[in-house]
Amino acid sequence: MKPVLIVYYSRTGVTAKVATALAQACGADLERIQDLRPRTGVTGFLRSAWQALRGTPADIAPAGHNPVNYAFVVLGTPVWAGRMSAPMRSYILQQRAQFRRVGLFCTLGGSGGQHVLSAMANLCNKLPVASVCLRQKDVLSNNHLDALTSYAAELAVLRDSELQSEAEAKPS
Numbered sequence: 001m002k003p004v005l006i007v008y009y010s011r012t013g014v015t016a017k018v019a020t021a022l023a024q025a026c027g028a029d030l031e032r033i034q035d036l037r038p039r040t041g042v043t044g045f046l047r048s049a050w051q052a053l054r055g056t057p058a059d060i061a062p063a064g065h066n067p068v069n070y071a072f073v074v075l076g077t078p079v080w081a082g083r084m085s086a087p088m089r090s091y092i093l094q095q096r097a098q099f100r101r102v103g104l105f106c107t108l109g110g111s112g113g114q115h116v117l118s119a120m121a122n123l124c125n126k127l128p129v130a131s132v133c134l135r136q137k138d139v140l141s142n143n144h145l146d147a148l149t150s151y152a153a154e155l156a157v158l159r160d161s162e163l164q165s166e167a168e169a170k171p172s
């Protein structure tokens with residue numbers, strides 16, 4: 001079994017920046033959730049807010065990695081209207097039966113992060129092994145690096161303990 005899969009949705013690149021850095025720090029596989037309809041412009045913004053508020057799942061492309069092959073999956077989303085993004089909701093609904101353990105993170109303009117992390121944990125029906133909220137302005141100015149490093153270190157400890165258990169379980 002592989003240790004970590006990081007799965008994220010990003011409309012404007014902020015969550016993508018965090019997910020990519022985390023994957024590098026943890027040696028994790030990375031999967032970007034792909035929208036089947038574009039979300040550009042004012043219409044895309046309004047549709048995104050509306051879908052998130054209503055809890056309407058979005059149409060997304062089939063996943064490239066199967067989470068069942070990973071000891072834990074880390075899910076990252078932007079906060080939309082105080083909710084998780086609609087593509088992340090779709091991904092969780094489609095894949096949650098395959099999750100073993102989950103870590104969570106979100107990026108946001110200013111408020112609603114803890115509520116979103118709780119809602120994601122509920123939708124996954126899991127207690128997260130680690131979670132963090134990062135503000136967009138901190139990510140864009142690299143002021144998130146301390147928080148990111150601590151979060152990556154938490155994930156690395158979990159990854160190492162998973163690798164060790166796996167090695168101990170193998171017949172010698």
Ligand SMILES: Cc1cc2nc3c(=O)[nH]c(=O)nc-3n(C[C@H](O)[C@H](O)[C@H](O)COP(=O)(O)O)c2cc1C
Binds near residue numbers: 080083108112135
């Ligand atoms: C439709 C929409 C609604 C948003 N609602 C919130 C919100 O309720 N609270 C907040 O702090 N940020 C909100 N934001 C800001 C995003 O969470 C923030 O810009 C995020 O870092 C963007 O991530 P991304 O570049 O990966 O898409 C909203 C953004 C969009 C597009």
